[in-house]
Amino acid sequence: MRIPLRLNRAGWPSLGLPRRICFPDPRDLLRPEQIAAPEVFSERVSILLLSGTRKTTRPGRHRQSDALLVKALGQQRPVVLDVGASDGSTALDLLTTLGDAFASYFVTDRALSLRVRTDDRGRAFFYDADGACVLAATPRLLFYPAAEGLRWLPRWASPWLQGGIPPYxxxxxxxxxxxxxxxxxARRDARVVLKTHDIFQPWDGPAPTVIKAANLLNRAYFSDDQLRQAMRNFWRALAPxxxxxxxxxxxxxxxxxxxxTEGGFRHIDxxxxxxxxRPLALSC
Ligand SMILES: C[S@@+](CC[C@H](N)C(=O)[O-])C[C@H]1O[C@@H](n2cnc3c(N)ncnc32)[C@H](O)[C@@H]1O
Structure with a gap:
């Protein structure tokens, strides 16, 4: 993110500003019962940026990939480990496609929740598990204090913005x-489990027969060494x-x-x- 400031759409409703500078109001996540549609929830989660990775997601974006997987599974009832699942919209899609034909489904992400402090000025401060404030939302502005682009702000702006953030x-x-x-x-069906998991740590659950990693293993986020480490963790976790x-x-x-395979991964389709x-996956 080049400049870690955006407008909060809630504060500028009539201006029709472009989506790239004017984001939906993340404070709506504090009242999920008032969010009418899954897409609206995803839009709010998608504006979050945590340790350099975005939580961007939306339902319906993996249709062809899910079909490829289901075809390869045939009659198998998989144990699925879905990593970096964000708000789980795409996990819901795959669960719908699988119907009842799965043994268990682990929906995982490094961050499935945040801690939030609100105040009587309508501001909300979102903190990650390490206590870093990842987003400060006012009725008109959104500020990403942990984003890299801080250096692009005028010299006075960053301390001024940071100074208003309450300690964790x-x-x-x-x-x-x-x-x-x-x-x-997940409350109704014990086979569906929501679990925090970092792909750079060993998986400590039952051996999955499928690992799904969508919009996570890319070079914009991670170095090749990190990607290889994640691949090796997947290889260790997967059932033969x-x-x-x-x-x-x-x-x-x-x-x-x-x-x-015994020694690594083989490309199917x-x-x-x-x-x-793909080359990195085949050589890890
Ligand atoms: C761009 S979103 C992709 C969401 C979903 N898979 C999709 O395709 O719509 C990437 C997700 O990966 C998560 N993530 C980032 N680093 C991670 C890590 N080291 N381990 C697990 N999840 C991570 C982020 O929190 C974010 O939710």
Missing amino acids: DPAYPEVSLVQPRLQEL DGLLLVIDNRDIEKASLFAR SIHGGTEI
């Missing part, structure tokens, strides 16, 4: 970043012959499906040329 307190209320419908599904689906939705939906990290 672990007692601040926790706000879920997971789609309410998925939270509800397990499948790895890697998706990129930048211009069009691109995806590659790999099978775990790709759509629209596949993921940019």
